Amino acid sequence: MSASAEVLSQAFTLGYTYTRSTGPVVGRFLTALRDRKIVGIKGSDGKVIVPPMEWDPVTAEALSDFVDLPDTGVVKSWAWVKHPRGKHPLDKPFAWAQIQFDGADIPMIHCVDAGDESAMKAGMRVKVRWAEETIGSINDIACFDPA
Amino acid sequence: MRDIAIVSFVQSDCVRDAGAQNEVELIMPVLRKALDAAGIQSAQDVDFTCSGSCDYLQGAAFAFVSGVDPLGAVPPIKESHVEMDAAWALYEAVLKITMGQAESALVYGFGKSSPGELPIVLSQQLDPYYMAPLWLDSISTAALQARTMLDNGDITEKDMAEVVARSRKNAKSNPHAQLKGDVSVDELLAEPTYLSPLRKHDCCPVSDGACAMVVATVEKAKEWGKPYAVLKGIDHRIESHNFGARDLTQSPSTQAAAKSAGVANGPVEVAEIYAPFSHQEIILKRALGLGDDTVVNPSGGVLAGNLMMASGLSRIGEVAMRIIRGDIKRGIAHATSGHALQQNLVAVLEEA
Numbered sequence: 001m002s003a004s005a006e007v008l009s010q011a012f013t014l015g016y017t018y019t020r021s022t023g024p025v026v027g028r029f030l031t032a033l034r035d036r037k038i039v040g041i042k043g044s045d046g047k048v049i050v051p052p053m054e055w056d057p058v059t060a061e062a063l064s065d066f067v068d069l070p071d072t073g074v075v076k077s078w079a080w081v082k083h084p085r086g087k088h089p090l091d092k093p094f095a096w097a098q099i100q101f102d103g104a105d106i107p108m109i110h111c112v113d114a115g116d117e118s119a120m121k122a123g124m125r126v127k128v129r130w131a132e133e134t135i136g137s138i139n140d141i142a143c144f145d146p147a
Numbered sequence: 148m149r150d151i152a153i154v155s156f157v158q159s160d161c162v163r164d165a166g167a168q169n170e171v172e173l174i175m176p177v178l179r180k181a182l183d184a185a186g187i188q189s190a191q192d193v194d195f196t197c198s199g200s201c202d203y204l205q206g207a208a209f210a211f212v213s214g215v216d217p218l219g220a221v222p223p224i225k226e227s228h229v230e231m232d233a234a235w236a237l238y239e240a241v242l243k244i245t246m247g248q249a250e251s252a253l254v255y256g257f258g259k260s261s262p263g264e265l266p267i268v269l270s271q272q273l274d275p276y277y278m279a280p281l282w283l284d285s286i287s288t289a290a291l292q293a294r295t296m297l298d299n300g301d302i303t304e305k306d307m308a309e310v311v312a313r314s315r316k317n318a319k320s321n322p323h324a325q326l327k328g329d330v331s332v333d334e335l336l337a338e339p340t341y342l343s344p345l346r347k348h349d350c351c352p353v354s355d356g357a358c359a360m361v362v363a364t365v366e367k368a369k370e371w372g373k374p375y376a377v378l379k380g381i382d383h384r385i386e387s388h389n390f391g392a393r394d395l396t397q398s399p400s401t402q403a404a405a406k407s408a409g410v411a412n413g414p415v416e417v418a419e420i421y422a423p424f425s426h427q428e429i430i431l432k433r434a435l436g437l438g439d440d441t442v443v444n445p446s447g448g449v450l451a452g453n454l455m456m457a458s459g460l461s462r463i464g465e466v467a468m469r470i471i472r473g474d475i476k477r478g479i480a481h482a483t484s485g486h487a488l489q490q491n492l493v494a495v496l497e498e499a
Contacts, residue, residue, distance in 0.1 A: 057393075080290075087267050109281070
């Protein structure tokens with residue numbers, strides 16, 4: 001060992017040497033989002049589920065019957081975030097909501113930019129506000145606007 | 148199932164911030180006391196050890212391995228871990244004993260939640276494509292559930308405040324509780340909303356701490372010569388990860404687990420229920436089929452202090468110790484995991 005303060009170093013780039021596929025169901029939904037479209041799937045009982053699930057939530061049957069839907073829907077339940085957290089999708093007070101797309105039977109959770117808590121109520125109509133750039137992610141839906 | 152003896156149980160104080168104490172330092176005192184109470188020396192004296200914790204709280208893969216350090220695992224022991232509340236570690240120990248592979252087991256759970264932003268950390272329990280990227284936190288999902296119940300007329304805000312007032316009052320006799328005291332329903336309802344419709348007191352606090360339990364076959368417990376409570380039944384069930392596909396106002400998984408564990412096979416004197424949010428206690432009380440003659444959460448429950456990954460085992464331990472002390476003859480305990488009561492475990496305990 002020499003007395004000099006030599007520090008051994010080596011450049012290192014953390015890389016994942018594999019790619020992960022989101023598969024035929026989740027992938028189809030995310031790809032549709034990239035194209036600014038909403039796709040649902042029919043459950044075993046015929047109910048339309050958005051976002052599509054790979055397996056039926058009750059019977060666990062594999063699902064594959066896709067349905068195209070509009071980008072509008074109805075708020076079923078909501079919660080008002082008075083103090084948004086750093087990671088939250090909006091940096092001002094907003095609502096989380098269970099939103100049922102028109103033509104769907106099962107609601108999904110996303111956020112609504114309603115401005116004020118008093119503007120929120122169950123049954124209100126909302127419409128997707130698309131992100132400026134869509135990449136095939138749930139965040140391609142920037143939020144929902146009251147419609 | 149065969150009867151299992153719960154021989155000892157110890158829980159630490161629930162503290163908002165354990166400061167410089169690491170997980171090993173949180174675990175060691177409760178392990179020591181639980182082993183002493185069972186009259187044994189170390190993990191070498193049981194056939195199996197199982198812990199419950201969550202690597203996400205520590206923010207490092209395989210962080211749970213440091214939780215094995217307090218055991219002194221040399222010479223090698225038979226050991227396992229669940230990335231869940233330690234109530235599920237107990238479930239694994241029960242299976243191990245039922246299979247005849249162990250006659251005794253040490254079970255423990257620990258969580259130091261204070262260093263992180265717990266509700267955001269828990270958002271990563273959700274569907275990785277549809278919900279986790281939104282950072283949908285655990286308070287928000289509970290708030291959506293509470294709103295659905297309020298809008299349906301299933302509960303009122305006053306019902307929720309009553310749960311909180313009773314929790315704080317009961318916690319006065321629990322030396323480990325973090326939040327306790329006399330507070331009126333009117334005072335609680337006068338507080339502003341935090342994540343509407345929830346007020347801050349509707350949400351369990353963030354706590355650091357640990358708990359430990361020693362269980363054995365009834366034969367082994369008799370050999371040790373220690374008093375014990377009998378675990379008569381235990382079961383757990385899960386619901387869909389898709390909130391929309393669930394009826395959030397009910398808990399069918401709790402109902403199914405309660406039926407299978409045998410809750411209705413006798414009177415329920417005490418029920419310790421893991422309800423991190425006030426409205427959830429009401430859902431669970433209904434799902435468990437409890438009447439007004441059952442004392443719910445005499446410890447104050449988790450609204451008085453919530454040790455992530457240990458609170459579920461603590462519910463079982465609270466009931467077990469009441470039986471061991473001779474206060475009651477029969478009680479039930481419940482543990483939950485995931486958002487908005489997704490997964491639920493129910494245990495039935497009786498006197499020996």
